[in-house]
Amino acid sequence: MQGCIPFIFSMGLMLTFWGFLTFFMGTGLVPSPVETFSCLAKMLLGASLWENVAISVFRGLLAISTTLFLALITGILAGLSRKTMSLITPLVVALQATPPILWITLLMIWAGTGSTVPIAVVIASLYPPLFFTVAQSVASLDPRLFSLAKIYGVKNYRLLKDLILPGIHPYLLGGLSYALGSCWKVTAVAEFFGSSRGIGAGVYWSYRMLDMPQLFSWAIILVGMGMGIEFGLIRPLRRRALAQRGIDAQA
Amino acid sequence: MLRLEHISKQFQSRCILGDVSLTLAKGDLLCMTGPSGIGKTTLLEIAAGIVRPDAGSRIIRFSHMACLLQDAPLLPWKTALENMDFILSARISGEKRYKNSLFWLEKMGLQEAAHKKPMEMSGGMQRRLAMAACFAGEPDLLLLDEPFAFLDALWQARIWEEIVAMNQKKGTAIFMVSHATEQLRDAGIRIVPLAASPLSIDI
Numbered sequence: 001m002q003g004c005i006p007f008i009f010s011m012g013l014m015l016t017f018w019g020f021l022t023f024f025m026g027t028g029l030v031p032s033p034v035e036t037f038s039c040l041a042k043m044l045l046g047a048s049l050w051e052n053v054a055i056s057v058f059r060g061l062l063a064i065s066t067t068l069f070l071a072l073i074t075g076i077l078a079g080l081s082r083k084t085m086s087l088i089t090p091l092v093v094a095l096q097a098t099p100p101i102l103w104i105t106l107l108m109i110w111a112g113t114g115s116t117v118p119i120a121v122v123i124a125s126l127y128p129p130l131f132f133t134v135a136q137s138v139a140s141l142d143p144r145l146f147s148l149a150k151i152y153g154v155k156n157y158r159l160l161k162d163l164i165l166p167g168i169h170p171y172l173l174g175g176l177s178y179a180l181g182s183c184w185k186v187t188a189v190a191e192f193f194g195s196s197r198g199i200g201a202g203v204y205w206s207y208r209m210l211d212m213p214q215l216f217s218w219a220i221i222l223v224g225m226g227m228g229i230e231f232g233l234i235r236p237l238r239r240r241a242l243a244q245r246g247i248d249a250q251a
Numbered sequence: 252m253l254r255l256e257h258i259s260k261q262f263q264s265r266c267i268l269g270d271v272s273l274t275l276a277k278g279d280l281l282c283m284t285g286p287s288g289i290g291k292t293t294l295l296e297i298a299a300g301i302v303r304p305d306a307g308s309r310i311i312r313f314s315h316m317a318c319l320l321q322d323a324p325l326l327p328w329k330t331a332l333e334n335m336d337f338i339l340s341a342r343i344s345g346e347k348r349y350k351n352s353l354f355w356l357e358k359m360g361l362q363e364a365a366h367k368k369p370m371e372m373s374g375g376m377q378r379r380l381a382m383a384a385c386f387a388g389e390p391d392l393l394l395l396d397e398p399f400a401f402l403d404a405l406w407q408a409r410i411w412e413e414i415v416a417m418n419q420k421k422g423t424a425i426f427m428v429s430h431a432t433e434q435l436r437d438a439g440i441r442i443v444p445l446a447a448s449p450l451s452i453d454i
């Protein structure tokens with residue numbers, strides 16, 4: 001019960017602010033909380049909302065697992081070899097410097113408005129930070145452990161399982177928690193511009209129809225799910241990462 | 252047989268090894284001693300093949316090398332037994348690896364610590380764990396960097412006994428470097444004192 005108080009306080013503050021906005025700007029621009037929640041209730045009973053949410057979640061998960069897979073493979077290779085690292089770094093920095101809006105435009109032209117745009121945009125924007133997280137944490141592993149493994153002819157598979165993955169685990173959790181947070185927002189933006197389905201597309205259609213209660217309902221869904229990810233996934237992950245780093249640092 | 256021929260090595264344009272040649276055959280026991288900073292670790296790591304010399308060649312005919320590195324690195328997130336399993340994974344298979352590991356953990360007085368992680372062990376225990384991994388691998392060439400560091404007199408004596416036993420009973424070739432070798436003087440082994448820098452040796 002104690003833990004609910006800050007939550008209730010924040011929500012109360014937000015609703016008050018919202019009420020003021022409705023009062024001063026009129027229900028045409030800012031629908032009242034009552035109107036919004038009744039619209040949201042209607043949407044929750046229909047199938048289309050769930051379909052769009054499911055599509056967005058599926059895209060987000062597919063994109064983030066693909067990114068993780070790519071970042072692990074390339075990051076480990078780069079972390080193990082200075083030469084690979086210096087060869088590939090400018091490329092990844094270029095990728096990092098490319099704004100998502102550029103990917104969205106290009107991919108819309110190339111691939112139309114299916115799932116490709118949001119998935120590819122998430123991969124393009126999350127790959128660089130995850131790559132650097134993996135590569136730098138692999139490079140910071142104790143080189144003497146690799147020497148020892150070399151002397152005893154330890155196989156690559158054991159090197160990966162017992163040395164590299166546990167060694168980068170805490171940093172990976174940190175990087176992943178960051179990626180999860182932005183994955184969600186990037187998916188929505190990409191869907192807004194480049195997809196006819198998904199939550200971002202829902203926002204787009206409400207905008208086109210100027211259906212303000214619906215737009216506000218989507219906003220509640222987006223923020224609510226974002227908060228769910230933050231409190232349910234990201235913070236526990238980060239806490240574990242910190243605890244793990246503490247344990248390893250003592251060793 | 253291990254043969255180093257005309258090895259030289261510089262660090263930041265400071266010459267550590269000038270011209271080092273040495274041969275180690277089956278059954279040899281060679282100990283080098285000298286003040287710290289003279290290049291003992293560098294030489295041993297070149298012999299182990301983990302540091303590349305600037306010039307010279309290294310020929311090795313031994314097939315099972317074991318090595319105690321200067322600061323005895325261990326996987327911090329694995330227990331003593333898991334550390335041994337990792338190090339020996341390509342050397343001995345399954346059941347025998349487990350038995351050998353337990354046997355040597357016990358010999359090194361670590362039976363209680365088999366399921367402890369390195370951070371839960373003292374410096375001496377960590378060194379003994381690294382020694383256990385060296386012995387358990389049944390090497391035909393054993394390279395030891397400061398095998399007596401962090402150990403009390405009792406453990407120094409016990410480990411020295413095991414080193415000699417391995418050398419005499421199995422013919423394991425042993426090359427060790429240590430800055431303190433008083434306890435070995437009366438053992439009648441070949442001790443090569445190192446003094447001048449850069450090192451030039453031919454043995």
Ligand SMILES: Nc1ncnc2c1ncn2[C@@H]1O[C@H](COP(=O)(O)OP(=O)(O)O)[C@@H](O)[C@H]1O
Pocket residue numbers: 262263267286287288289290291292293294
């Ligand atoms: N990786 C390195 N980079 C720069 N200098 C090094 C490196 N390794 C060793 N040295 C230098 O080489 C010298 C010999 O070191 P070392 O072989 O560890 O000596 P010893 O083991 O006899 O104490 C030292 O002066 C040390 O500072």
Ligand SMILES: [Mg+2]
Pocket residue numbers: 288291292293321396
């Ligand atoms: Mg040394």
